[in-house]
Amino acid sequence: MTGPGAGEGAAERELADEHARFEFDDAAYLLDALEPEQREAFEGHLSRCPVCRDRVAEFGDLPRVLARADISAWVPESPPDTLLPRLLRQVTASRRRRAWRIGSLAAAAACLLALLATGAVLGWQNAHRPQTLAMQPVGSNAVGVHATVQLVGSDSSPRVKLACGYAGGSGGYPRRADTSYRMMIFNHRGERVDLGSWTPQPDEDVQITRTSPWPRSSISRIEVFDDRGEPVLRLRL
Structure with a gap:
C-alpha cells in the first residue's frame, strides 16, 4: 500500500522529465520564435513549472530592450590581415600534434603487441620444451x-x-x-x-x-x- 509521499514523488519525477524537454525553449518563447504548437506546449508547461516561470519573468523585458536598441551606428571592425594566416598556422600545428600523438600511440601499441606476442611464444616454448x-x-x-x-x-x-x-x-x-x-x-x-x-x-x-x-x-x-x-x-x- 502506497502513501501520499509516493504519489508526490512520482509527480515530481514527472515534472522533472517534462522540464528537461522544455528547459531551453524559454529564450525562443520570449523572442516569439516558437511554432504555434511548440508555443502552446511550452505555455502549458509554464503553468506547471516554477523554474521556467521564474526564468521567463526574469528576462521578460529583454525583447523590448532589444527592440529599442539603436544598432545603426554600429560598424563591425574588419579583422586584421594577420588573423587568417595565424588561424591557418594554428590549425596546421594542431593537426600535426594530433598526427604525432596518433602515430606515437600506434607505435606504442605495436611495440606492446610485439612484446606480448614474444612473451606468448617464449611461454609456449618453455611449456612445451621437454624436461631433462x-x-x-x-x-x-x-x-x-x-x-x-x-x-x-x-x-x-x-x-x-x-x-x-x-x-x-x-x-x-x-x-x-x-x-x-x-x-x-x-x-x-x-x-x-x-x-x-x-x-x-x-x-x-x-x-x-x-x-x-x-x-x-x-x-x-x-x-x-x-x-x-x-x-x-x-x-x-
Missing part, C-alpha cells in the same frame, strides 16, 4: 655411470630419449670391456617392457630413443640394468 631428468644411481654397480632422460612427443605415445655416459678405468664403470646395459620401462601396474640394450666403450656416450608402449601418465619409472640383471640407474616419474 637425471637418473639416480642404484647400488655400487652405478659407479662411473650417469644418464639423463627426456620424454618427448605426444602424451599418448611419448618417446624416451636416453643419454648415457661412462667413466672408464679401474675406478669406474664399465669394469669389463664387454659390459652391456639394458633400459626397461615400467607402468603403474608393475608391467615392464624391454626398450633395448647396448654395449658402450670406455668414455663413450650413448644416446638411444625408443617409443614408450604406454601413455605418459601410465609410466611409473625407467631403469637401466647391467648384463647381470642388477639395476644401475633409476628414474621415478
Whole structure:
C-alpha cells in the first residue's frame, strides 16, 4: 500500500522529465520564435513549472530592450590581415600534434603487441620444451655411470630419449670391456617392457630413443640394468 509521499514523488519525477524537454525553449518563447504548437506546449508547461516561470519573468523585458536598441551606428571592425594566416598556422600545428600523438600511440601499441606476442611464444616454448631428468644411481654397480632422460612427443605415445655416459678405468664403470646395459620401462601396474640394450666403450656416450608402449601418465619409472640383471640407474616419474 502506497502513501501520499509516493504519489508526490512520482509527480515530481514527472515534472522533472517534462522540464528537461522544455528547459531551453524559454529564450525562443520570449523572442516569439516558437511554432504555434511548440508555443502552446511550452505555455502549458509554464503553468506547471516554477523554474521556467521564474526564468521567463526574469528576462521578460529583454525583447523590448532589444527592440529599442539603436544598432545603426554600429560598424563591425574588419579583422586584421594577420588573423587568417595565424588561424591557418594554428590549425596546421594542431593537426600535426594530433598526427604525432596518433602515430606515437600506434607505435606504442605495436611495440606492446610485439612484446606480448614474444612473451606468448617464449611461454609456449618453455611449456612445451621437454624436461631433462637425471637418473639416480642404484647400488655400487652405478659407479662411473650417469644418464639423463627426456620424454618427448605426444602424451599418448611419448618417446624416451636416453643419454648415457661412462667413466672408464679401474675406478669406474664399465669394469669389463664387454659390459652391456639394458633400459626397461615400467607402468603403474608393475608391467615392464624391454626398450633395448647396448654395449658402450670406455668414455663413450650413448644416446638411444625408443617409443614408450604406454601413455605418459601410465609410466611409473625407467631403469637401466647391467648384463647381470642388477639395476644401475633409476628414474621415478
